[in-house]
Amino acid sequence: MSVEIKKVTDKETLRKFVQFGIDLYEGNEYFVPPLIYDEMATLNREKNPAFDHCDAAYFLAYRDGVIVGRIAVMINYKSNEIWNERNARFGFVDFIDDEEVVDTLFGVAEEWARSRGMEKIHGPLGFTDLDHEGMLIEGFDQMGTMETIYNYPYYKDHMERMGYVKDQDWFEYLIPIPEEIPERYARMADVVKKRFGLMVKHLGSKKDVLPYARDIFLLINKAYKDLYGFVPLTDRQIDYYVDMYIPMLRLEFLTLVIRQEDHKLVGVGIGLPSLAQALRKAKGRFLPTGWYHLYKALKGKDNKVLDLLLVAVDPEYQGKGLNALLFSEFIPAARQLGMEVAESNPELEENNRVRSLWSDLNAKHHKTRRAYSKQL
CATH class of the missing domain: 3.40.630.30 (Gcn5-related N-acetyltransferase (GNAT))
Incomplete structure (x- = not known):
């Protein structure tokens, strides 16, 4: 079955968007799930004051009626003004290990950004520096934390396959x-x-x-x-x-x-x-x-x-x-x-x-x- 993309437009679908980011890691001993309530609030235009200067869209990928991926794409207009850029951000991204799913998800996010005049997309980032940011590329056998993203090793391979390059690295220490x-x-x-x-x-x-x-x-x-x-x-x-x-x-x-x-x-x-x-x-x-x-x-x-x-x-x-x-x-x-x-x-x-x-x-x-x- 081909991949179908649906834009999140209501609270019920937003909850599915958040829940998929937890369900994908069921049984993984290193993944630390966020609180659904907190994630919903962060993504809610009515609750998160970042939307005073941000725009965003959320997309779910389905195959045969089953969710197989998600991605948020954001524009922080204040950031672009400060840094003199025309950048979009992607974040809240999760997907099964499947090229068609990944390419379709990112293709939709990139087109959304491009249609709004953006010249570059980078991430994973959130609306602010206090949101989760940075895709894990080393340390997959280490426990996650409340403040950080955990993802599977195959994420890195798909990013590089699609032509994404290093923009910034962060280190963590025990x-x-x-x-x-x-x-x-x-x-x-x-x-x-x-x-x-x-x-x-x-x-x-x-x-x-x-x-x-x-x-x-x-x-x-x-x-x-x-x-x-x-x-x-x-x-x-x-x-x-x-x-x-x-x-x-x-x-x-x-x-x-x-x-x-x-x-x-x-x-x-x-x-x-x-x-x-x-x-x-x-x-x-x-x-x-x-x-x-x-x-x-x-x-x-x-x-x-x-x-x-x-x-x-x-x-x-x-x-x-x-x-x-x-x-x-x-x-x-x-x-x-x-x-x-x-x-x-x-x-x-x-x-x-x-x-x-x-x-x-x-x-x-x-x-x-x-x-x-x-x-x-």
């Missing part, structure tokens, strides 16, 4: 958590605090986070502005992410670095106990029991893995040792809770400043992911 703060970290942390008049702010409750919540995202805007594909978050997007992420925080792994003279936030580090196993048990559903697995992973003391979600440092202080100060706070907090290993979020291949942090910690580069691009 980092043994030391029993004590390494001497270099401790020394650098002390020097940085004294030299620049900085202090670490410890918060006692989620309510205490709220006065800093917007400043955290404004700092991310400032710190990440030159990174691949980054688009500053708008006020509406900041409000959206504050409501999404602040309730999830575990305060032991929220480190705020404040300049004493004016109380300005100049650095932030955020970690979270790994939710990978909890999400696998939830199988994409918050109810009826998914919430319990997530709560136990977040609040319990049996979680051995810490996810390092993000580090953002004001450009004025980048390269001056603030990263060591941030991680000096994480290490004792993680050890006190019995954690044994940390997993980094994807780091751009050329981000040597962050990668140098792991040199004292016997870190293992265990995953690589890639953004591909193609001229239209």
Whole structure:
């Protein structure tokens, strides 16, 4: 049977679009499913404020009435203006190992982008830098994370067969958590605090986070502005992410670095106990029991893995040792809770400043992911 493409136009079909991205990996021991509710919200024009400056279409591929592939194609007009490009993005892409399916899916996405005047398509990317991005090309035998994409090895082969080329790579690291703060970290942390008049702010409750919540995202805007594909978050997007992420925080792994003279936030580090196993048990559903697995992973003391979600440092202080100060706070907090290993979020291949942090910690580069691009 030939491949039939259907555009997603209603909530019921959108749910099938999201569910296929879970069903395809049934039985895979490394795949970590997202929460269906969260994916639906991200793709919903009425809920996601990214649609203030984005357009998108979602397509499903069918063969003999059965879903065999999916793809989202997006245009972030704000990104194109900032970077002076005419790019489309593809993301939320999954497919069976079949050339006809893959070629038909990408053909529809490319034509949608081309018809809107775009000159290049790249991905996997989302609407923002906080969405999942980067196709896994190494590390297929490693557990996925809440923040990243897992895909089968054959995806890479199809991308290259269709003429897609490397646009950007990200590296991920598995980092043994030391029993004590390494001497270099401790020394650098002390020097940085004294030299620049900085202090670490410890918060006692989620309510205490709220006065800093917007400043955290404004700092991310400032710190990440030159990174691949980054688009500053708008006020509406900041409000959206504050409501999404602040309730999830575990305060032991929220480190705020404040300049004493004016109380300005100049650095932030955020970690979270790994939710990978909890999400696998939830199988994409918050109810009826998914919430319990997530709560136990977040609040319990049996979680051995810490996810390092993000580090953002004001450009004025980048390269001056603030990263060591941030991680000096994480290490004792993680050890006190019995954690044994940390997993980094994807780091751009050329981000040597962050990668140098792991040199004292016997870190293992265990995953690589890639953004591909193609001229239209």
